Amino acid sequence: MAEVSILEVVDLTQIFEPSGGLFGRGGKVRAVNGINFAIPAGQTLALVGESGCGKTTTIKLVLRLLKPTDGTVRFKGRDIWEMTRAEIKQFRQSVQAVFQDPWASLNPHMRVREIVAEPLIVVGGFTKAERQRRVDEVLEAVGLRSEHADNYPHEFSGGQRQRIAIATALSSRPELMVLDEPVSALDVSIRAQIMNLFKEIQERYGVSYLVVAHDLGTTRFLADDVSVMYLGRIVENGPADKLFRDPRHPYTEALLSAALKPDPDMPDKEIVLSGEQPSPINPPPGCAFHPRCHRLLDDRCEAITPPVFTLDGETRHVACFRAEGATSDVMNAG
DSSP states (O other), X not given: OOOOOSEEEEEEEEEEOOOSGGGOTTOOEEEEEEEEEEEOTTOEEEEEOOTTSSHHHHHHHHTTSSOOXXXXXXXXXXXXXXXXXXXXXXXXXXXXXEOSOHHHHSOTTSOHHHHHHHHHHHHOOOOHHHXXXXXXXXXXXXXXXXXXXXXXXXXXXXXXXXXXXXXXXXXXXXXXXXXXXXXXXSOHHHHHHHHHHHHHHXXXXXXXXXXXXXXXXXXXXXXSEEEEEETTEEEEEEEHHHHHHSOOSHHHHHHHHHSXXXXXXXXXXXOOOOSOOOOTTSOOSSSTTGXXXXXXXXXXXXXXXXXXXXXXXXXXXXXXXXXXXXEEEEEOOO
16 A cells, blocks of 8 residues: 655645736636645655745645645645644644744744744643753754753844744654745855755654745755746656756756756856746746747647646656657646
């Protein structure tokens, strides 16, 4: 029997219907458009794409902050919108998030000890001594000392504040952590330290990660699998090593070309995309990427939404007519 994924997203769709303002009345915005992905226990999936592609909406759907228009989010096989009150409480304990700006997520009027212990208080069932031990444990796990617990957030550097945010998410011993641009607000010199910390935590606690980022470079070290998102759709997904080595969608190629090269002697072949990502209010016909595509194939790209082809019979999928070696296993045609 196949192992149940810690998180499974099936045909997830979120449509917003603005009632006025700049959008006008009656317009529909498909912020998330029929996406699918799964995260096995103890592994990491990176969801990558430009601002406005639907990543933030996806996070809200996964964290049960927004109910989807259609589709399903399953945590350990259970639809998160069919959970009982007791199951929701357990879900809140088991799924935690770390956001981009640690300063915005930490209460400046609370000591670190109170901040890190807050999820335990919300969950309940812990004595004061147990909370104290847990706070000391997770602070040590993120590279801080127990004496730091009596300080306030403003007394720490940006990298240390992110460590506090990670400790806070870790205190309830989650099974899944959603990392929303977790290093983009940090100095370059600190980013590698935090990325290494996430790997150490995963090895120590067996936690799974959903990493959300705007570029592929910062996810290369963490991800087991990558899903590339464009205008609400996932246009390519698969094992990270294969996707980085051999991208099949032109948008993935462009993102990779703009990422920091692991070897400075590698030839610079950056692909500069023309224009900007289209508005989800009025997406172009056919493939949404075709107005910017540097590998436009033929009239199909401008007229027909490409199906998602499975490549080589593997767990790799590409929504592009140029996908060489695609099998007849086609999903999500539209």
